[in-house]
Amino acid sequence: AQTVTQSQPEMSVQEAETVTLSCTYDTSESDYYLFWYKQPPSRQMILVIRQEAYKQQNATENRFSVNFQKAAKSFSLKISDSQLGDAAMYFCVNWEGAQKLVFGQGTRLTINP
Amino acid sequence: DVKVTQSSRYLVKRTGEKVFLECVQDMDHENMFWYRQDPGLGLRLIYFSYDVKMKEKGDIPEGYSVSREKKERFSLILESASTNQTSMYLCASSLARGGTYEQYFGPGTRLTVT
Numbered sequence A: 001a002q003t004v005t006q007s008q009p010e011m012s013v014q015e016a017e018t019v020t021l022s023c024t025y026d027t028s029e030s031d032y033y034l035f036w037y038k039q040p041p042s043r044q045m046i047l048v049i050r051q052e053a054y055k056q057q058n059a060t061e062n063r064f065s066v067n068f069q070k071a072a073k074s075f076s077l078k079i080s081d082s083q084l085g086d087a088a089m090y091f092c093v094n095w096e097g098a099q100k101l102v103f104g105q106g107t108r109l110t111i112n113p
Numbered sequence B: 001d002v003k004v005t006q007s008s009r010y011l012v013k014r015t016g017e018k019v020f021l022e023c024v025q026d027m028d029h030e031n032m033f034w035y036r037q038d039p040g041l042g043l044r045l046i047y048f049s050y051d052v053k054m055k056e057k058g059d060i061p062e063g064y065s066v067s068r069e070k071k072e073r074f075s076l077i078l079e080s081a082s083t084n085q086t087s088m089y090l091c092a093s094s095l096a097r098g099g100t101y102e103q104y105f106g107p108g109t110r111l112t113v114t
Helices: none
Strands: A003-005 A010-014 A019-021 A024-026 A033-039 A046-052 A064-069 A074-079 A088-097 A100-103 A107-112 B004-006 B010-013 B019-025 B031-038 B042-049 B064-070 B073-078 B087-094 B109-113
Touching: A003 A088, A003 A100, A010 A019, A019 A107, A024 A074, A033 A064, A046 A064, A046 A074, A074 A088, A100 B042, B004 B087, B010 B019, B019 B031, B019 B087, B019 B109, B031 B064, B031 B073, B042 B064, B042 B073, B073 B087
Parallel strands: A010 A107, B010 B109
Antiparallel strands: A003 A024, A019 A074, A033 A046, A033 A088, A064 A074, A088 A100, A088 A107, B004 B019, B019 B073, B031 B042, B031 B087, B064 B073, B087 B109
16 A cells, blocks of 8 residues: 655744655655645645656745655655744645545644744 | 535534535536545545546445535435544545646534544
């Protein structure tokens, strides 16, 4: 079975600083997608960023970027210039095929003012 | 914008009751999913459906069933609720083709079984 591991249950960062959330995954697929989803407190889960495995270039979305290391099966999320609104649970997710997603355990990010 | 709605945000039921959780999406997505979310475990897939009247078991289907009579609506049924089914339940939908496999989520239903 495919797995996604987030080894940091909780992290905190000062407002305006940079933080990196770690993720490793295991897959037998050669072509797949990876995602970071964000779940703010009492609000809906939303997509932050996606990475296609066949693309070598790391995805970026404004202050959010990833470091995709395919050989190492590592997919970390970097948040630059952290804002109070970034406080949330973050999930690393692998597309397993057959329309299914596999979720990591989540990392709760706290932003300190 | 894709909109996925769930019938209740909070629900309290007694052990042994039959429980229905409803999910509706308005973007004509073929695929719909039910997950449960527990602390430290992330999201685990209960059932999914890729078409009307079609369903597939996910990773933890025991104690649950589903129904999809219309494309936009996907129901999760707890035939006889038990305390270990106390959890947050999330519904999601996605395109079957031409997309990037992104799933769109509802707000969740926090179910407590006493």
